Amino acid sequence: MFLPIVAYGDPLLRRKGQPIDKDYPELDTLLQNMWETMYNSYGVGLAAPQIGKNIRLFIIDAGPFAENTDLSEEERKFLKTFKRVFINAQIIEEKGEEWAFSEGCLSVPNINEEVLRKPEVTIEYVDENFNKHRETLTGLAARVIQHEYDHTEGIIFTDKVSPFKKRLLKRKLEKISKGEVDVDYPMRFPKLKRR
Numbered sequence: 610m611f612l613p614i615v616a617y618g619d620p621l622l623r624r625k626g627q628p629i630d631k632d633y634p635e636l637d638t639l640l641q642n643m644w645e646t647m648y649n650s651y652g653v654g655l656a657a658p659q660i661g662k663n664i665r666l667f668i669i670d671a672g673p674f675a676e677n678t679d680l681s682e683e684e685r686k687f688l689k690t691f692k693r694v695f696i697n698a699q700i701i702e703e704k705g706e707e708w709a710f711s712e713g714c715l716s717v718p719n720i721n722e723e724v725l726r727k728p729e730v731t732i733e734y735v736d737e738n739f740n741k742h743r744e745t746l747t748g749l750a751a752r753v754i755q756h757e758y759d760h761t762e763g764i765i766f767t768d769k770v771s772p773f774k775k776r777l778l779k780r781k782l783e784k785i786s787k788g789e790v791d792v793d794y795p796m797r798f799p800k801l802k803r804r
Contacts, residue, residue: 612646612660613795617717617765618786620799622658626665626761628697631739633664640694640737643668650794652715654753656760659716661797665697667757674749684748691750698734700758701743703727703751710752712766718792720781724769726755 615621629636639662647655647668656667674680675689705728713721730751733743746754756766767778784790788798 610642610645611649611795612642613797614646614650614715615659615661616785616788616790616796616798617767617782618799619716619797621661621663622716622760622765623763624658624663625763626656626658626663629664629666636737639666640668644670646794647715650715654757655715656757658760658763665761667695667698667761669693669695669750669753669757671750671753674753677749680749688749694737695732695734695754695757696736696739698732698754698758698761700730700732700755702729702731703755704729704731705747710749712752712756714756714766715794717765717767717782717785718790718796720767720778720785722767722770722774722778724756724766726752726769728752730754732758 643655643660646660653671653673654667654669657664669691671688671691675685677685707725707727709723709725711721712724728751729745729747731743731745732754735741759766767775767782786798786800788801
Protein backbone atom coordinates (compact mmCIF):
# COMPACT_ATOMS: atom_id res chain seq x y z
CA MET A 610 0.00 0.00 0.00
CA PHE A 611 1.25 3.45 -0.99
CA LEU A 612 1.26 5.47 2.26
CA PRO A 613 1.12 9.28 2.47
CA ILE A 614 4.36 11.01 3.41
CA VAL A 615 4.24 13.22 6.51
CA ALA A 616 5.15 16.78 5.51
CA TYR A 617 7.51 19.22 7.17
CA GLY A 618 5.89 20.93 10.14
CA ASP A 619 4.26 17.81 11.58
CA PRO A 620 5.36 17.44 15.24
CA LEU A 621 5.88 13.70 14.68
CA LEU A 622 8.97 14.48 12.59
CA ARG A 623 10.52 16.12 15.68
CA ARG A 624 10.07 13.16 18.04
CA LYS A 625 12.73 10.61 18.85
CA GLY A 626 11.60 7.20 17.58
CA GLN A 627 10.86 4.34 19.97
CA PRO A 628 12.69 0.98 19.66
CA ILE A 629 10.66 -2.02 18.53
CA ASP A 630 10.97 -5.78 19.07
CA LYS A 631 10.18 -8.93 17.09
CA ASP A 632 6.55 -8.75 18.19
CA TYR A 633 5.87 -5.37 16.58
CA PRO A 634 2.44 -5.85 14.95
CA GLU A 635 2.45 -6.56 11.20
CA LEU A 636 6.08 -5.55 10.69
CA ASP A 637 6.29 -7.45 7.37
CA THR A 638 3.28 -5.54 6.01
CA LEU A 639 4.69 -2.24 7.25
CA LEU A 640 8.02 -2.90 5.54
CA GLN A 641 6.31 -3.93 2.30
CA ASN A 642 4.25 -0.70 2.39
CA MET A 643 7.35 1.37 3.13
CA TRP A 644 9.25 -0.10 0.15
CA GLU A 645 6.26 0.56 -2.12
CA THR A 646 5.90 4.11 -0.80
CA MET A 647 9.61 4.88 -1.18
CA TYR A 648 9.83 3.55 -4.74
CA ASN A 649 6.63 5.28 -5.86
CA SER A 650 7.90 8.57 -4.39
CA TYR A 651 11.30 8.15 -6.11
CA GLY A 652 13.20 8.13 -2.82
CA VAL A 653 16.37 6.27 -1.87
CA GLY A 654 15.47 6.11 1.82
CA LEU A 655 12.40 6.32 4.02
CA ALA A 656 12.10 6.46 7.80
CA ALA A 657 9.05 5.33 9.76
CA PRO A 658 8.36 8.84 11.17
CA GLN A 659 7.86 9.97 7.55
CA ILE A 660 4.82 7.70 7.28
CA GLY A 661 3.45 8.56 10.72
CA LYS A 662 5.09 5.85 12.84
CA ASN A 663 7.13 7.00 15.84
CA ILE A 664 9.52 4.03 15.75
CA ARG A 665 13.25 3.46 15.10
CA LEU A 666 12.98 1.99 11.62
CA PHE A 667 14.25 3.10 8.23
CA ILE A 668 14.90 1.54 4.84
CA ILE A 669 17.45 2.36 2.16
CA ASP A 670 17.93 1.38 -1.47
CA ALA A 671 20.79 3.49 -2.83
CA GLY A 672 20.63 1.86 -6.26
CA PRO A 673 19.70 5.10 -8.09
CA PHE A 674 22.99 6.68 -6.93
CA ALA A 675 24.86 3.98 -8.88
CA GLU A 676 24.07 5.99 -12.04
CA ASN A 677 26.25 8.90 -10.78
CA THR A 678 29.26 8.88 -13.11
CA ASP A 679 31.20 11.20 -10.76
CA LEU A 680 31.63 8.28 -8.36
CA SER A 681 34.30 5.61 -8.54
CA GLU A 682 33.41 2.35 -10.25
CA GLU A 683 33.83 0.58 -6.89
CA GLU A 684 31.37 2.89 -5.09
CA ARG A 685 28.85 2.68 -7.94
CA LYS A 686 29.02 -1.11 -7.83
CA PHE A 687 28.42 -1.11 -4.06
CA LEU A 688 25.54 1.39 -4.20
CA LYS A 689 23.80 -0.70 -6.86
CA THR A 690 23.33 -3.46 -4.26
CA PHE A 691 23.03 -1.34 -1.11
CA LYS A 692 19.51 -2.19 0.03
CA ARG A 693 18.86 -2.60 3.77
CA VAL A 694 16.31 -2.48 6.57
CA PHE A 695 17.59 -0.73 9.73
CA ILE A 696 15.73 -1.38 12.99
CA ASN A 697 16.74 0.17 16.34
CA ALA A 698 19.84 1.62 14.69
CA GLN A 699 22.50 3.39 16.73
CA ILE A 700 25.33 5.34 15.12
CA ILE A 701 28.48 4.39 17.02
CA GLU A 702 30.92 6.70 15.27
CA GLU A 703 31.16 9.28 12.48
CA LYS A 704 34.68 9.98 11.15
CA GLY A 705 36.53 12.09 8.64
CA GLU A 706 36.44 15.61 7.30
CA GLU A 707 32.90 16.86 6.61
CA TRP A 708 31.93 17.16 2.95
CA ALA A 709 29.04 18.94 1.29
CA PHE A 710 26.39 17.26 -0.84
CA SER A 711 23.00 18.46 -2.03
CA GLU A 712 20.31 16.61 -0.06
CA GLY A 713 16.56 16.46 -0.47
CA CYS A 714 13.80 14.74 1.48
CA LEU A 715 10.39 13.30 0.69
CA SER A 716 8.96 15.19 3.70
CA VAL A 717 10.42 18.46 2.40
CA PRO A 718 9.55 18.34 -1.32
CA ASN A 719 11.17 20.61 -3.91
CA ILE A 720 13.95 21.77 -1.58
CA ASN A 721 17.54 20.65 -2.00
CA GLU A 722 20.36 22.11 0.06
CA GLU A 723 24.05 21.47 0.62
CA VAL A 724 24.54 19.60 3.90
CA LEU A 725 27.86 18.87 5.59
CA ARG A 726 28.31 15.32 6.89
CA LYS A 727 31.25 13.13 7.85
CA PRO A 728 32.24 10.62 5.14
CA GLU A 729 32.39 7.49 7.33
CA VAL A 730 29.82 6.05 9.70
CA THR A 731 29.78 2.97 11.94
CA ILE A 732 26.28 1.79 12.78
CA GLU A 733 24.73 -1.04 14.78
CA TYR A 734 21.22 -2.25 13.96
CA VAL A 735 19.02 -5.27 13.52
CA ASP A 736 17.52 -6.23 10.18
CA GLU A 737 13.97 -7.34 9.38
CA ASN A 738 14.75 -10.79 10.86
CA PHE A 739 16.22 -9.18 14.01
CA ASN A 740 19.73 -10.34 13.16
CA LYS A 741 22.34 -7.98 14.63
CA HIS A 742 24.73 -6.09 12.37
CA ARG A 743 27.62 -3.67 12.83
CA GLU A 744 28.82 -2.00 9.66
CA THR A 745 31.20 0.78 8.71
CA LEU A 746 30.18 2.55 5.51
CA THR A 747 31.60 5.46 3.56
CA GLY A 748 30.61 7.99 0.90
CA LEU A 749 27.02 8.22 -0.28
CA ALA A 750 25.98 5.08 1.62
CA ALA A 751 27.14 6.73 4.86
CA ARG A 752 25.33 9.95 3.94
CA VAL A 753 22.00 8.25 3.24
CA ILE A 754 22.28 6.36 6.54
CA GLN A 755 22.98 9.60 8.43
CA HIS A 756 20.02 11.33 6.75
CA GLU A 757 17.55 8.53 7.52
CA TYR A 758 18.97 7.95 11.00
CA ASP A 759 18.40 11.65 11.73
CA HIS A 760 14.68 11.09 11.09
CA THR A 761 14.59 8.55 13.93
CA GLU A 762 16.23 11.19 16.13
CA GLY A 763 13.71 13.92 15.26
CA ILE A 764 16.15 15.79 12.98
CA ILE A 765 15.44 17.02 9.43
CA PHE A 766 18.19 17.86 6.93
CA THR A 767 17.15 21.54 6.87
CA ASP A 768 18.24 21.72 10.53
CA LYS A 769 21.81 21.27 9.30
CA VAL A 770 21.97 24.23 6.90
CA SER A 771 23.42 27.62 7.87
CA PRO A 772 21.28 30.12 9.83
CA PHE A 773 21.25 32.35 6.72
CA LYS A 774 19.90 29.49 4.55
CA LYS A 775 17.30 28.68 7.22
CA ARG A 776 15.98 32.24 7.02
CA LEU A 777 15.81 31.98 3.22
CA LEU A 778 13.92 28.67 3.45
CA LYS A 779 11.44 29.75 6.15
CA ARG A 780 8.65 30.82 3.77
CA LYS A 781 9.03 27.72 1.54
CA LEU A 782 8.92 25.42 4.58
CA GLU A 783 5.81 27.16 5.89
CA LYS A 784 4.12 26.66 2.50
CA ILE A 785 5.00 22.96 2.56
CA SER A 786 3.40 22.53 5.99
CA LYS A 787 0.20 24.17 4.64
CA GLY A 788 0.10 21.92 1.58
CA GLU A 789 0.98 24.76 -0.79
CA VAL A 790 3.41 22.65 -2.79
CA ASP A 791 3.29 20.78 -6.08
CA VAL A 792 4.14 17.13 -5.41
CA ASP A 793 3.30 13.93 -7.31
CA TYR A 794 2.92 11.56 -4.35
CA PRO A 795 0.39 11.53 -1.50
CA MET A 796 1.29 13.66 1.52
CA ARG A 797 -0.17 14.49 4.91
CA PHE A 798 0.14 18.22 5.66
CA PRO A 799 -0.01 19.39 9.31
CA LYS A 800 -1.41 22.88 8.62
CA LEU A 801 -3.64 22.17 5.61
CA LYS A 802 -6.83 24.19 5.91
CA ARG A 803 -9.91 21.96 5.55
CA ARG A 804 -12.78 23.45 3.56
